[in-house]
Amino acid sequence: MAISKSAVAALLERISATQPVFVPCKVSGGSKFVEFGEGVVPAFDMQNTKEPPKELFFPATEKMYRWKRHEGELSIEQAALADAPFTVFGVRPCDMASIDRLDQVFLTKGFVDEFYEARRNAATVVAMACPTADRTCFCSSMGVDSGAAPSADVLLTDCGDCYEAAAQTPRGEAAVRAWGDAVSAWAPASAPKRAACTLEVDAEGLAEKLPHLFENDLWEDVAASCLTCGTCTFVCPTCYCFDISQDVRADEGSRFRCWDSCMFADYTQMAGGHNPRARKSARVRQRFMHKLCFFEQRYGTGLCVGCGRCMRECPASVDITRIIERIGEADV
Amino acid sequence: MSKIGIFHGCAHLCEPYVPQVCRVVRIESQTRDVKSIRLQTLDGARPFDVLPGQLGMLSVPPFGECMFAATSFGDDYVEMAVKRVGFVTERIHELGEGDQVGLRGPYGNWFPYESCRGRDMLFVSGGIGLAPVRSFIRHCLDHRDDYGRIDIVYSASSKADLVYLDELTNDWPNRPDTHVHVSVYHGSDDWDGPVSYTAPYLEQVFRDNGLSTENRAVVLCGGPSLFRTCRATLSELGVSPADIITTLEARMKCGVGKCGRCNIGGRFICLDGPVFTEEELASVARDF
Numbered sequence: 001m002a003i004s005k006s007a008v009a010a011l012l013e014r015i016s017a018t019q020p021v022f023v024p025c026k027v028s029g030g031s032k033f034v035e036f037g038e039g040v041v042p043a044f045d046m047q048n049t050k051e052p053p054k055e056l057f058f059p060a061t062e063k064m065y066r067w068k069r070h071e072g073e074l075s076i077e078q079a080a081l082a083d084a085p086f087t088v089f090g091v092r093p094c095d096m097a098s099i100d101r102l103d104q105v106f107l108t109k110g111f112v113d114e115f116y117e118a119r120r121n122a123a124t125v126v127a128m129a130c131p132t133a134d135r136t137c138f139c140s141s142m143g144v145d146s147g148a149a150p151s152a153d154v155l156l157t158d159c160g161d162c163y164e165a166a167a168q169t170p171r172g173e174a175a176v177r178a179w180g181d182a183v184s185a186w187a188p189a190s191a192p193k194r195a196a197c198t199l200e201v202d203a204e205g206l207a208e209k210l211p212h213l214f215e216n217d218l219w220e221d222v223a224a225s226c227l228t229c230g231t232c233t234f235v236c237p238t239c240y241c242f243d244i245s246q247d248v249r250a251d252e253g254s255r256f257r258c259w260d261s262c263m264f265a266d267y268t269q270m271a272g273g274h275n276p277r278a279r280k281s282a283r284v285r286q287r288f289m290h291k292l293c294f295f296e297q298r299y300g301t302g303l304c305v306g307c308g309r310c311m312r313e314c315p316a317s318v319d320i321t322r323i324i325e326r327i328g329e330a331d332v
Numbered sequence: 333m334s335k336i337g338i339f340h341g342c343a344h345l346c347e348p349y350v351p352q353v354c355r356v357v358r359i360e361s362q363t364r365d366v367k368s369i370r371l372q373t374l375d376g377a378r379p380f381d382v383l384p385g386q387l388g389m390l391s392v393p394p395f396g397e398c399m400f401a402a403t404s405f406g407d408d409y410v411e412m413a414v415k416r417v418g419f420v421t422e423r424i425h426e427l428g429e430g431d432q433v434g435l436r437g438p439y440g441n442w443f444p445y446e447s448c449r450g451r452d453m454l455f456v457s458g459g460i461g462l463a464p465v466r467s468f469i470r471h472c473l474d475h476r477d478d479y480g481r482i483d484i485v486y487s488a489s490s491k492a493d494l495v496y497l498d499e500l501t502n503d504w505p506n507r508p509d510t511h512v513h514v515s516v517y518h519g520s521d522d523w524d525g526p527v528s529y530t531a532p533y534l535e536q537v538f539r540d541n542g543l544s545t546e547n548r549a550v551v552l553c554g555g556p557s558l559f560r561t562c563r564a565t566l567s568e569l570g571v572s573p574a575d576i577i578t579t580l581e582a583r584m585k586c587g588v589g590k591c592g593r594c595n596i597g598g599r600f601i602c603l604d605g606p607v608f609t610e611e612e613l614a615s616v617a618r619d620f
Binding site for chain 1: 341342348349350351352353391393394396397398415417418419420421430431432433434555556581582583585586588589590591592593594595597598599603617618
């Protein structure tokens with residue numbers, strides 16, 4: 001099946017008549033997934049958006065419950081779940097791999113996060129294989145195929161004038177059926193455009209090696225240039241750590257969660273003064289150990305998908321591929 | 333003797349993030365900065381089923397919430413001991429009986445009270461570290477025949493900082509084959525007991541009482557320096573890391589291994605812990 005590129009705008013119009021559809025788009029100061037509507041020009045030719053689609057499933061802030069005190073009586077009411085259907089259109093394979101990681105975090109290991117589950121179940125994800133690569137792309141080194149997104153509902157592959165469309169899940173099949181005549185049954189005339197990653201790094205065996213490098217000088221070296229600004233964690237499509245805080249108005253208020261960062265000292269600061277990661281090097285080590293070792297120990301896959309956003313946005317040019325190389329070179 | 337086995341695969345059937353409304357039914361001042369607080373649901377029931385060593389998140393809107401180990405529990409209450417060390421605990425100390433708070437839990441695993449059956453028990457704790465250990469001590473005393481000799485080594489900064497002093501002096505020493513050893517770091521005129529840090533005192537107790545490392549379980553809880561020094565002492569005494577049980581603490585927010593901050597290696601203290609053996613921890617890269 002195929003969709004002519006000239007028919008995509010009409011297709012987005014059609015989908016957005018029934019449910020919100022989010023597309024990659026240039027916005028002031030960068031690019032992100034925004035709701036398609038009047039004046040929104042999708043940027044499907046752009047490689048990775050500055051902000052990943054993570055926010056659509058795991059918002060930067062999310063209300064968990066409201067509380068109220070009335071004459072000494074406390075009442076607590078859970079916030080409504082966001083379960084209205086929506087479509088994300090144009091997710092890159094690395095970002096789809098990051099959603100797989102978020103699924104593991106929020107939906108497995110003894111307990112399901114309802115807030116995430118509601119959004120995830122409501123989403124139809126249309127992935128788009130990469131016809132080009134950014135200067136910081138290295139997904140193939142992290143086990144991601146830039147031409148495939150197996151867990152996406154629909155995969156679109158750029159074939160010049162059109163996208164080849166493949167429904168990959170029952171939900172994807174239903175979506176493609178609903179797209180109607182925007183999709184034609186013919187196969188694309190030209191071969192799919194594929195791109196090789198710009199950067200390559202040998203990331204084999206990191207999870208086995210890293211526990212032996214806990215006390216390595218590497219972390220002090222990286223920490224020397226790191227500003228612990230947290231930019232890497234906020235643009236990372238797989239970083240999922242959150243804080244729980246409150247919004248208070250007199251005798252009522254709400255508790256909400258919001259993105260947090262392991263780069264910040266108060267992330268682990270305990271009442272009473274003890275902080276297991278008070279040193280910058282300990283926090284830097286935690287970030288890379290989590291990405292490349294701890295997550296794999298827990299869930300069986302690494303937590304870096306090679307999107308390259310952290311090094312693209314880092315004000316101090318901390319380069320995760322260089323760190324992976326140094327881990328490979330280090331003596332155990 | 334079979335190995336001490338600790339359960340790490342907790343699954344939570346409760347609503348994990350949203351607290352239930354509970355009432356403070358009893359407050360006791362333990363020391364100048366520690367209060368024990370009993371909580372009950374509004375209809376007079378125990379807030380949740382809890383096992384020795386498990387955690388609960390006490391929430392005091394609008395100020396915030398903190399994780400505490402249940403120090404004891406009964407048919408109709410859960411009790412927590414709260415040391416005043418920061419903003420939220422300051423507010424918890426201002427609570428009065430009858431006040432309503434939020435509570436969610438239980439979180440985490442529990443002390444291996446089953447696989448410790450038949451062993452001699454040695455409980456080592458310092459300061460507020462007695463609070464989580466106390467739930468295990470009480471379990472052993474309630475099932476006295478299941479365990480061998482019980483020794484409780486407890487230290488605090490000064491006599492005024494000893495928590496659960498009444499139980500330490502009037503209750504536990506009167507139980508069969510139960511021996512309580514208390515020291516303080518700083519002596520005072522009203523203290524005629526030993527003045528010693530925990531680790532050297534532990535060594536002295538071990539030797540003076542002719543305690544053996546055979547068929548023994550040691551339960552260890554305290555601040556980072558107590559952990560470090562007592563671990564070294566126990567190692568010198570020849571106690572195997574597999575026989576040392578600890579309960580860890582870290583800053584926590586979610587309680588279910590999602591929010592990220594309380595990890596040691598690939599494990600989360602709130603979900604896989606807080607109870608680990610020293611043997612399990614020895615192989616984990618950790619920051620503390």
